[in-house]
Amino acid sequence: MRAWLLGIVLTSLAGGLARQLAPQGREQAMVRLAAGLLLAAAILRPLAGQRWDAEALLPDMPDLRAGEQAAAYQKNQQDTLSAIIAEKTQAYIWDKANQLGLACRAEVSVTAGEGGIPLPDRAVIYGPYSGELARCIEEEVGIPAEKLIWLEDEEWQERKESES
Numbered sequence: 553m554r555a556w557l558l559g560i561v562l563t564s565l566a567g568g569l570a571r572q573l574a575p576q577g578r579e580q581a582m583v584r585l586a587a588g589l590l591l592a593a594a595i596l597r598p599l600a601g602q603r604w605d606a607e608a609l610l611p612d613m614p615d616l617r618a619g620e621q622a623a624a625y626q627k628n629q630q631d632t633l634s635a636i637i638a639e640k641t642q643a644y645i646w647d648k649a650n651q652l653g654l655a656c657r658a659e660v661s662v663t664a665g666e667g668g669i670p671l672p673d674r675a676v677i678y679g680p681y682s683g684e685l686a687r688c689i690e691e692e693v694g695i696p697a698e699k700l701i702w703l704e705d706e707e708w709q710e711r712k713e714s715e716s
Contacts, residue, residue: 556598563594634662634670641672641693648688654679660695674699
């Protein structure tokens with residue numbers, strides 16, 4: 553404790569001396585700022601040596617622990633990114649179909665690729681089959697033809713599902 557107080561006193565004296573020796577104007581303001589930061593560091597020095605245990609500080613709040621919070625944040629980010637990629641891919645397929653004169657819609661599912669990055673994995677196309685659209689999806693989106701499902705008669709599919 554004595555060494556800590558001595559450090560604060562000596563830092564204060566050195567800062568005061570440096571302010572007196574600094575020329576007026578901008579230089580003196582910079583010296584005041586540096587002296588203030590050094591004094592704050594001297595005052596807070598004992599806290600730097602403390603070990604902080606999250607469970608001891610937050611025993612009744614497990615959801616606020618750093619590891620769990622980071623994992624929840626990462627999962628939320630992953631889910632949000634997956635939803636955005638699926639939505640943008642569906643819009644791309646719809647736009648490409650419109651350019652080809654086809655009336656259809658798509659539902660795209662996404663899975664984690666290399667490094668956990670979500671990538672389009674499978675698509676269900678509601679509308680008439682088009683080899684040209686299938687080729688564009690395979691080449692430009694990266695969904696292989698065997699993972700493209702074409703439902704040409706959506707009404708029949710909806711009736712079949714409602715009967716089940």
